[in-house]
Structure formats: C-alpha cells, structure tokens
Amino acid sequence: MTSTTPTPSAADRPGPEPFTAEDYRVRMDRAAEAAADAGLDGVLVAPGPDLIHLTGYLPVPTERLTVLVLRAGEDPVLVVPTLEAPDAAGSVGGPALSLRNWTDGADPYATVAPLLGATGRFAVSDNTWALHLLGLQQALPDASYVSLTAALPMLRAVKDxxxxxxxxxxxxxxxxxxxxxxxxxxxxxxxxxxxxxxxxxxxxxxxxxxxxxxxxxxxxxxxxxxxxxxxxxxxxxxxxxxxxxxxxxxxxxxxxxxxxxxxxxxxxxxxxxxxxxxxxxxxxxxxxxxxxxxxxxxxxxxxxxxxxxxxxxxxxxxxxxxxxxxxxxxxxxxxxxxxxxxxxxxxxxxxxxxxxxxxxxxxxxxxxxxxxxxxxxxxxxxxx
Incomplete structure (x- = not known):
C-alpha cells in the first residue's frame, strides 16, 4: 500500500468530549419512561450494545448474570457478580447506578426477583443469553418478557x-x-x-x-x-x-x-x-x-x-x-x-x-x- 502524501495520525487529533455519569443517567431515565409509556413495567438489559449505550459499562458476557434493571420512578439498579462489582462501580456510568452483587454459589435470579415483583411485563435486550432469560422465567413464572427492539425500537435511534x-x-x-x-x-x-x-x-x-x-x-x-x-x-x-x-x-x-x-x-x-x-x-x-x-x-x-x-x-x-x-x-x-x-x-x-x-x-x-x-x-x- 502506498500513499502520495503524509497523513497525520489519529493521535494528532483531539479526542471527543467524554460522556459523563449524568449523560448516562439521562439515557437510563429516558429508557425507563419510554418503557412505561409503552405499557411495560421495566427494562432488563444484559451486556451488549444496549448496556454500553445506557451505562458505558462493557463487561464480557458470561454464564454469570449481569443485568441492568430500569423502572420508571426508581433508581437504576445493576446486578453484577461480586467479583465484577469493582469494575462496574468504577465505570463512567457507575455513579448513576445502584449496585446489587451476588456471590458464586448463590442464586442470581433471587437477587433480581425482588427488583421486579411477582408479575409484570418487561422488555429484555435482544442479546440476553437464553440461560439467563430462562432463569428469570423460573424465578418469576407470572412475569412476561418481550424483545427490547420490538417493544422500544427507537431506544438508541435519536442521538445527542x-x-x-x-x-x-x-x-x-x-x-x-x-x-x-x-x-x-x-x-x-x-x-x-x-x-x-x-x-x-x-x-x-x-x-x-x-x-x-x-x-x-x-x-x-x-x-x-x-x-x-x-x-x-x-x-x-x-x-x-x-x-x-x-x-x-x-x-x-x-x-x-x-x-x-x-x-x-x-x-x-x-x-x-x-x-x-x-x-x-x-x-x-x-x-x-x-x-x-x-x-x-x-x-x-x-x-x-x-x-x-x-x-x-x-x-x-x-x-x-x-x-x-x-x-x-x-x-x-x-x-x-x-x-x-x-x-x-x-x-x-x-x-x-x-x-x-x-x-x-x-x-x-x-x-x-x-x-x-x-x-x-x-x-x-x-x-x-
């Protein structure tokens, strides 16, 4: 590959203004309100692009449950494995979150269940592992779940x-x-x-x-x-x-x-x-x-x-x-x-x-x- 003229490297250009905890708090509040307007009781967000957009937190998806719980009028709660809690708290959006952690050997779905209530209809991010959705269904058999993209397709569509x-x-x-x-x-x-x-x-x-x-x-x-x-x-x-x-x-x-x-x-x-x-x-x-x-x-x-x-x-x-x-x-x-x-x-x-x-x-x-x-x-x- 050849180039006719030297080109400045990416390092020569200033980076973007960083997102703040308040930016993420606004996004989470907006998502919770949009869910309520759509007749939903809340939003459950697993690691992936929706979680990055809403919190700035990027954990590796694993068999250990990580899920963000958003409900209108309530503080956002991020349920995380105990060993990952320091990283979650230290992320840019961490100050806008209430953390609930669970320890290996405990039932993570029992930690999530009190945040949702016995019944309700929740939007679940599309890339949620089946393992975790099935665990939630077993813990809360009277709750129901819909695809986040189907229920709130414009969640990430309008950019600031x-x-x-x-x-x-x-x-x-x-x-x-x-x-x-x-x-x-x-x-x-x-x-x-x-x-x-x-x-x-x-x-x-x-x-x-x-x-x-x-x-x-x-x-x-x-x-x-x-x-x-x-x-x-x-x-x-x-x-x-x-x-x-x-x-x-x-x-x-x-x-x-x-x-x-x-x-x-x-x-x-x-x-x-x-x-x-x-x-x-x-x-x-x-x-x-x-x-x-x-x-x-x-x-x-x-x-x-x-x-x-x-x-x-x-x-x-x-x-x-x-x-x-x-x-x-x-x-x-x-x-x-x-x-x-x-x-x-x-x-x-x-x-x-x-x-x-x-x-x-x-x-x-x-x-x-x-x-x-x-x-x-x-x-x-x-x-x-």
Whole structure:
C-alpha cells in the first residue's frame, strides 16, 4: 500500500468530549419512561450494545448474570457478580447506578426477583443469553418478557450532540481511508489484499475496531455482502468497496464503487442510476417523513430505469454503537424521522455474473433535511 502524501495520525487529533455519569443517567431515565409509556413495567438489559449505550459499562458476557434493571420512578439498579462489582462501580456510568452483587454459589435470579415483583411485563435486550432469560422465567413464572427492539425500537435511534460528533468523526475517518485506497494498485492483486489495506487505513485514521471490508470485484460485486476472497482483480473490473467499524465507540459505514480502468457504457449507466437513486434517498430525508419514504424515493429511480428486480435489499439501516441497528429504511416501516436519527442511504443494483454497484452515505436527520457524514465523491472513481 502506498500513499502520495503524509497523513497525520489519529493521535494528532483531539479526542471527543467524554460522556459523563449524568449523560448516562439521562439515557437510563429516558429508557425507563419510554418503557412505561409503552405499557411495560421495566427494562432488563444484559451486556451488549444496549448496556454500553445506557451505562458505558462493557463487561464480557458470561454464564454469570449481569443485568441492568430500569423502572420508571426508581433508581437504576445493576446486578453484577461480586467479583465484577469493582469494575462496574468504577465505570463512567457507575455513579448513576445502584449496585446489587451476588456471590458464586448463590442464586442470581433471587437477587433480581425482588427488583421486579411477582408479575409484570418487561422488555429484555435482544442479546440476553437464553440461560439467563430462562432463569428469570423460573424465578418469576407470572412475569412476561418481550424483545427490547420490538417493544422500544427507537431506544438508541435519536442521538445527542456528543453522539453526533462521534458519528461525524467516524464518517470523516472512513472518508480519509477511501481517499487513500484510491492511490493503491487494484489490478493484479487479490480482493483480500485490498481489504487488508482498507482495514489498515481505518485503524490508521482512528478506528479501534474494523467490522467489515467488503471488496467485491467483477461478478463478486453482484453479492452485496461478498466476503473479500482470493479472486485476482482484473483490468476492466467494477469493484464495490463497503467498509466500516467503530471509532470512539461509534460506527462508520460507507460504500463506493470504483472501476479498474475506464468503464463500459453499460457499467457507467448503472452507476449513474445508483448515484441518482442515492441522491433521491438523501433528499427524501426530513423530519416527519416515514422511514419507508427514503426507501421509496431511491427505489423509484431504480425501478424507472428498469432495474427494480436487481435492487435486492433495504435502502438503509440505523447506526450508532453498532453498525446496524434501528431504524430501517424499508417499505412498511412507518416510523417518522426526527432530528438526531442516523442511518445509511445505500441503494444498489446487482447484475448476477457481471458486476454490482452500491453507493452509501451515513446521514443524520436535521431540523430541515439531512446532513451527510460521508462526503467523498460519488462519481465512479478510476483506479489502476
């Protein structure tokens, strides 16, 4: 991998303003109130992205029960194994929590049960281990449980100013990675080699975690989630580049489609249709519009061009502490857009056995439209 100009390292840039215990307390209170408004008696959150978002605490999921209990009008309680209590108390959100610990050999579900009551209906984070949910059901057979995403799909959807700043920085870092990858040679190299270059660039520009580096060349580009493999990229290939990960705890995800040498008329035409569709999707973003309106706007362009059957996925997905989360830009999703929501707009056309084209930006809803977090050119770039 080569670079034409030196680029400052991520260490040269100031980090984001840290979240505080009060930030996490506000999020937990909001979640408890949203649960009450939805007719729920509370929220149970296991280790995973919801717990990170609500508390900043990131324990390793194990057979030992850790669960956050949120109920409207009550202090949030984090039940933890005794050996992990110091880490929980010392986390950023720890001061906003009341800790209850249980010791090996004791029944952890007996510790949780008095916090819930004998009956009630609770939202449970989607990544809760079955082991723990079954233990709760046995301890409280008259209580009932629903998926947190199904009950409160917008729990993490609306970002505050600090979160938006992190997402913007992650998008800018991914853009810098794209700018650099255009300077490397594609022809004669394996997809996996270019994917490794992309991963290294994401880390170089401040990502702590690389989640995916899709490099789909030629016919492989017709598979939207193609795993970069050992195919040697050839002159004349269209190449889909889709990459992202986490920077300062928040996600990036962008896609551009490049061409090795000059594209054919057909390849350029398909790319132009996708670029127009992507622009239409972004222009459909505004407060009060439904999520499905974004999908409809992009899909209408592709269908009018005669490629409707070749656009085989939704137009977008939410992003935050994970790279895929609600809301989803898909037909049937009537959730209204509100300022602070962040999601991808990524239409594509996939011609089996030939090539694919996708263009993706992360956007946030503003008071009067949309702001992009990815700002590299959407024209088809020519690479060597």
């Amino acid at each position: 100013a600090h979160e938006l700043a992190r997402l913007a920085a992650a998008g800018e870092a991914a853009d810098r990675a794209y700018g650099e990858i255009l300077t490397v040679r594609f022809a004669g190299r394996r997809e996996s080699e270019v994917a490794a270059d992309l991963a290294a660039l994401l880390l170089r520009f401040g990502h702590s975690q690389v989640d995916f580096t899709v490099v789909g060349s030629g016919p492989n580009g017709a598979n939207p989630h193609h795993e970069a493999g050992e195919r040697v990229i050839e002159h004349g290939d269209t190449v889909v580049l889709d990459f992202g990960g986490l920077k300062d705890g928040y996600g990036s995800d962008t896609t551009r489609t490049v061409h090795v040498g000059e594209p054919s008329v057909a390849e350029q035409h398909v790319h132009d249709v996708v670029r127009e569709a992507q622009q239409a999707g972004v222009e459909a973003v505004r407060p009060g519009a439904a999520c499905q309106d974004v999908d409809r706007a992009a899909r209408e362009i592709i269908e009018a061009a005669g490629y409707g059957d070749l656009f085989i996925h939704r137009t977008g997905h939410g992003i935050g502490v994970t790279t895929h989360e609600p809301p989803y830009m898909i037909e049937g999703e009537e959730q209204p857009l509100v300022p602070g929501m962040c999601f991808s707009v990524e239409p594509g056309i996939y011609l089996p056995g030939r090539f694919g084209v996708r263009i993706e930006d992360i956007v946030t809803v503003t008071e009067d439209g949309a702001r992009r977090f990815n700002n590299t050119s959407r024209e088809m770039a020519i690479v060597e």
